[in-house]
Amino acid sequence: MLRRFLLGAVAVTACVLPAAAQDYIVGVTGALTGPPSSTYAPAVDAMRIYIDRVNASGGVNGHKIKLLVEDDGAQPSKAAANTKKLITQDNVILMVNASLSSTYAPVISETKNAGVPLLFASGVCPQSVYPPADPLQFCTTGYASHFDSQATLDFIKARAKTPVKIGFSAMAIPVSRGEMDYANDLSKKLGMTPVDLEVIPPPTADYTPFATKLKDAGPTWVYSWAPWVTQVRTLEALRKLGWQDDFIAWGHLEAEAELARLKDAKFFVVNSNSLFQEQLPIQKEIEDAAKQAGSKYPAQTMTEGWIGGMAIEAALKAAGSSADRAKLRAAMENLKIDTKGLRGGPIEWTKDNHFRTQLYYRVYGWDGSKIARVQDWKNYPVK
Amino acid sequence: MQLAVNIVVLSSIYALIACGYVLIYRVSRVLNLAHGELMMLGAYLLLTTAWLFSGHPAIALSAAIGLSLVAGALVYIFLMRRMTGEMVLAAILTTVALGILIRGFVVLVWSAQQQYPAQVLAVSNPSLALPGGARISQWSAVLVATTLIVYAGLFSFLRFGRWGMRTRAAGQNALLAAQRGINLHVVYALAWSLSTLTGALAGILIALDSGITGGMPVIGLKAFPAALVGGLDSLAGALVGSLIVAAAEVLLIYYVDPLLSDVVPFLVLIAMLVMRPWGLFGTREELDRV
Numbered sequence: 166m167l168r169r170f171l172l173g174a175v176a177v178t179a180c181v182l183p184a185a186a187q188d189y190i191v192g193v194t195g196a197l198t199g200p201p202s203s204t205y206a207p208a209v210d211a212m213r214i215y216i217d218r219v220n221a222s223g224g225v226n227g228h229k230i231k232l233l234v235e236d237d238g239a240q241p242s243k244a245a246a247n248t249k250k251l252i253t254q255d256n257v258i259l260m261v262n263a264s265l266s267s268t269y270a271p272v273i274s275e276t277k278n279a280g281v282p283l284l285f286a287s288g289v290c291p292q293s294v295y296p297p298a299d300p301l302q303f304c305t306t307g308y309a310s311h312f313d314s315q316a317t318l319d320f321i322k323a324r325a326k327t328p329v330k331i332g333f334s335a336m337a338i339p340v341s342r343g344e345m346d347y348a349n350d351l352s353k354k355l356g357m358t359p360v361d362l363e364v365i366p367p368p369t370a371d372y373t374p375f376a377t378k379l380k381d382a383g384p385t386w387v388y389s390w391a392p393w394v395t396q397v398r399t400l401e402a403l404r405k406l407g408w409q410d411d412f413i414a415w416g417h418l419e420a421e422a423e424l425a426r427l428k429d430a431k432f433f434v435v436n437s438n439s440l441f442q443e444q445l446p447i448q449k450e451i452e453d454a455a456k457q458a459g460s461k462y463p464a465q466t467m468t469e470g471w472i473g474g475m476a477i478e479a480a481l482k483a484a485g486s487s488a489d490r491a492k493l494r495a496a497m498e499n500l501k502i503d504t505k506g507l508r509g510g511p512i513e514w515t516k517d518n519h520f521r522t523q524l525y526y527r528v529y530g531w532d533g534s535k536i537a538r539v540q541d542w543k544n545y546p547v548k
Numbered sequence: 549m550q551l552a553v554n555i556v557v558l559s560s561i562y563a564l565i566a567c568g569y570v571l572i573y574r575v576s577r578v579l580n581l582a583h584g585e586l587m588m589l590g591a592y593l594l595l596t597t598a599w600l601f602s603g604h605p606a607i608a609l610s611a612a613i614g615l616s617l618v619a620g621a622l623v624y625i626f627l628m629r630r631m632t633g634e635m636v637l638a639a640i641l642t643t644v645a646l647g648i649l650i651r652g653f654v655v656l657v658w659s660a661q662q663q664y665p666a667q668v669l670a671v672s673n674p675s676l677a678l679p680g681g682a683r684i685s686q687w688s689a690v691l692v693a694t695t696l697i698v699y700a701g702l703f704s705f706l707r708f709g710r711w712g713m714r715t716r717a718a719g720q721n722a723l724l725a726a727q728r729g730i731n732l733h734v735v736y737a738l739a740w741s742l743s744t745l746t747g748a749l750a751g752i753l754i755a756l757d758s759g760i761t762g763g764m765p766v767i768g769l770k771a772f773p774a775a776l777v778g779g780l781d782s783l784a785g786a787l788v789g790s791l792i793v794a795a796a797e798v799l800l801i802y803y804v805d806p807l808l809s810d811v812v813p814f815l816v817l818i819a820m821l822v823m824r825p826w827g828l829f830g831t832r833e834e835l836d837r838v
Contacts, residue, residue: 198651200763202660337807366810368763370561370754370770371688374554374801374809394662394761401758405675405685406550419662426667461659 188231189224189481189488191216192251194272195263195287196239200368201392204417205263207462208287209234211451211470212261212477214458219478226486230477233257237264245271252279258490259480261473263287265392266340276301282494284480286473287418289340290520296548298519303497305476305512307437307469308415309520310340312545313390314348316526317413317435320540321386322355324411329357332384334375334399336391337366344390360384365395376402386411393417400432416440416529418466424529424536433530433539438468439507440529442536447505468507476502476512509542522547549680551798557688559794560695564750565771566778566786567702568743574781575719575739578628578639582647583747584768586623589650590616590748591665591755591764592658598668605669612752613745620744624737632736647765655762664759665752673757687757694753698746702783711738719781773817779830788828792816 193212196205216232224230233255235247244264251257252275260276260283262268269291276283283302285291290304321329331352335345342364349359361382363375379387380403387403387410389396396414403412409431414420416434421441424434441448441464451471452464460467481488483496497519502512509525524547528540565587572580580586594612601608627646631639666673666687675683684692706712717725718735726732751764774793778785793813800808826832 197660198655198762200761200766202655202762203662206655206660337810363806365806368761368766369809370767371554371558372758373557373688374551374798375806377550377554378802378806394763397662398758405673405688406683407675426664462661466661 188229189259190231190233190255190257191259191261191477192248192255192257193232193234193261193263194237194244194247194251194268195234195261196265196268197234197236199238199240199265201239201265201394203394203419204392205239205265205287207418207460207466208470208473209263210460210462211455211467212263212286212474213470214454214460214467215471215474216477217458218454219474225478225481226488228481228486230481237268239265239268241268241271244268245275248272248275252276252281257281258488258493259284259477261286261477263470263473265338266291267338273302279490280494281490282480282497284473284476284497286476287469291340294519296518296520298517300498301494303476303514303519305469305472305502307472307508308390308417309524310344311347312524312547313415313435313526314344314351314388316524316543316545317388317390317415318348318351318355318357319543320433320435320526320528321388321411321413322357323540325386327385330360330383330385331357332360332379332382332387333362334379334387334389334391334395335362335364336395337364338391341391341395345388348388348390357386363399365391365399367392367395369398372398372402373405375399376406376408379403380406380408384410386413388412389414391415393419393423397423397427400427400429404429413528418469420529421465421536422463424531428531430531430533433528436527436529437508437525438472439527440536441465442529443506445506447507472502472504472507472512475504476500509544518547520547549678549682551802553678553682553684554798555791555795556692557684558798559774559791560692561750561754561767562771562774562790562794563787564691564695564698564753565747565768566775566790567698567783568747569772569775570778570780570783570786571702571739571743571746573775574783575715576628576639576736577636578631578643579780580643580743581640582623582643582650583743583772584765585647585650585654586616586619586744587747587751587768588654588760588762588764589619589751590744591751591760592654592663593619593748594752594755595658595663595665595668595760598665602668602670605671608665608669609752613748616745616748616752617741619748620741621737623744624733624740628736628740629733632733651762651765660762662759662761663755666756666759669756671756685757687753691750691753691757694749698749699783699787702742702746706783711735715739770813773813776817777820777827779827781831782827782829785827785829 195209237244285304290309293299294304333345335341413433416436455464484493530539597608597611774790778789
């Protein structure tokens with residue numbers, strides 16, 4: 166009897182396994198825990214919700230998408246182990262990195278060795294996706310080095326009525342420091358006077374010592390391009406010290422709720438995503454999906470992950486029913502993703518450009534009673 | 549003047565956290581490497597009580613403090629008690645596992661998002677002007693005052709309290725204390741409760757000042773060198789050690805390089821370990837090699 170049962174079980178398993186193997190398997194290494202996780206965990210959750218919805222409506226090309234998520238805690242060693250496991254054991258056809266930039270090097274190395282396309286979704290776009298792009302790397306994330314600072318400093322220049330003395334605040338991670346060094350140099354070219362650059366280690370018990378130094382340098386503007394925690398705590402520490410000038414930061418996922426919390430008329434966020442105060446149909450869809458899925462994260466923090474999900478779906482669709490790593494990579498080299506208003510325009514990838522051909526930026530602020538657009542979409546071509 | 553205020557605030561944060569390390573070590577010779585996580589748990593407990601009693605900050609704060617005390621006792625009863633009689637290293641590794649467990653638990657229950665209990669409680673955090681043009685936020689000022697009260701309370705409790713005396717006795721010689729009729733489990737549970745409470749107070753006040761993130765345990769870890777510099781079995785040492793580490797950190801940020809703030813506590817610690825491994829006020833013979 167037992168023998169018959171076991172044989173039956175083996176037969177059933179044999180029938181089930183090939184069906185499961187038909188799924189498109191996509192691996193994600195993300196910072197679900199750790200200091201900067203508030204920027205990445207909601208994006209990963211949004212991606213999961215998006216993919217679940219795709220699966221519920223029949224999948225892509227008749228296949229379900231299996232999204233395997235591993236937490237790397239924003240630690241490079243864990244990200245490397247996750248990637249190795251996902252590539253060798255789970256046989257993923259696409260890797261997604263939704264983590265801090267310090268995890269990029271080991272993930273890139275592992276995906277290169279295995280020839281797996283790598284999508285950066287919610288983590289900063291690395292230079293290797295800009296033209297001429299690395300054949301295996303792609304990015305949907307809204308923020309990107311150099312372009313963001315260009316857009317931000319252009320805004321400051323247009324808005325400032327007096328000569329600008331500018332201070333900078335970065336987190337002590339390579340990408341943030343590098344960007345603030347770039348902005349420091351760029352500000353001089355734009356006729357501004359850089360007065361101080363504070364590089365703040367994550368996490369810090371008290372930001373006031375850093376803010377004290379920044380304030381004493383006498384800036385009329387402060388610009389921060391770093392994970393949200395560094396940006397907002399630098400601002401709040403400056404305000405506690407009585408500094409009342411203009412502060413501008415990158416509009417991460419948390420920006421919308423934080424603008425409403427702080428109600429600070431001299432705090433601006435530069436953004437490539439539409440905030441939910443725009444009330445677009447797609448945003449209503451995200452809100453409903455988040456609610457239905459019982460997500461712990463507010464819908465306003467899900468745009469990056471949602472766009473990541475859109476990119477995964479579009480790439481798999483273009484790769485065809487028999488998609489493998491090589492076919493998927495080839496398909497991603499010629500892809501146009503309609504973001505339905507979440508961005509100023511579509512994300513377009515070409516053979517040499519795995520970033521996007523046009524960048525669009527908006528600036529939001531607090532107008533005294535609500536979040537308001539301070540500057541509408543302004544586009545920058547990527548060459 | 550602002551630099552002096554910054555030093556006082558940072559040393560108060562470190563001191564409030566460091567005394568938790570000292571309390572546990574002094575009684576049981578265990579390094580509680582989950583102290584940062586317990587501190588974060590206290591902050592998240594406040595968030596929960598804030599949701600429950602949003603219009604009543606005093607009730608929410610009291611409930612969070614009470615829950616922190618209970619959490620500390622539960623950690624001892626359900627976890628550390630099992631380590632009694634085992635190698636100290638096993639107990640330390642258990643605290644590491646506890647820390648990992650709490651970090652995961654926090655993400656599962658409260659999510660990884662940055663949270664603001666002060667916003668939920670609708671309490672403000674105005675900037676207060678001090679003499680000399682310096683400023684301090686209201687919750688930072690409360691944190692400084694709390695640290696002073698906690699240390700005064702702990703000194704009095706350990707020096708004059710009946711259970712304080714029993715705690716000291718258990719720390720000096722557990723076997724002898726047990727033979728004299730002291731219930732060691734109660735003493736240890738009390739030490740874990742008080743330690744978790746002090747850590748939680750730090751977490752709660754930091755959360756009220758600037759919010760909670762998943763990175764809070766690292767702040768707890770940064771206070772560990774302060775406890776070691778002062779001497780792991782000395783409360784006075786924790787206070788002085790915190791002042792030294794905070795002063796070095798704030799002054800180097802301002803006059804040398806902000807990046808040094810991350811390594812300064814550990815540089816001070818290494819210097820102290822080279823010169824006086826048992827710390828400024830620690831007891832030489834109490835130094836265990838782990």
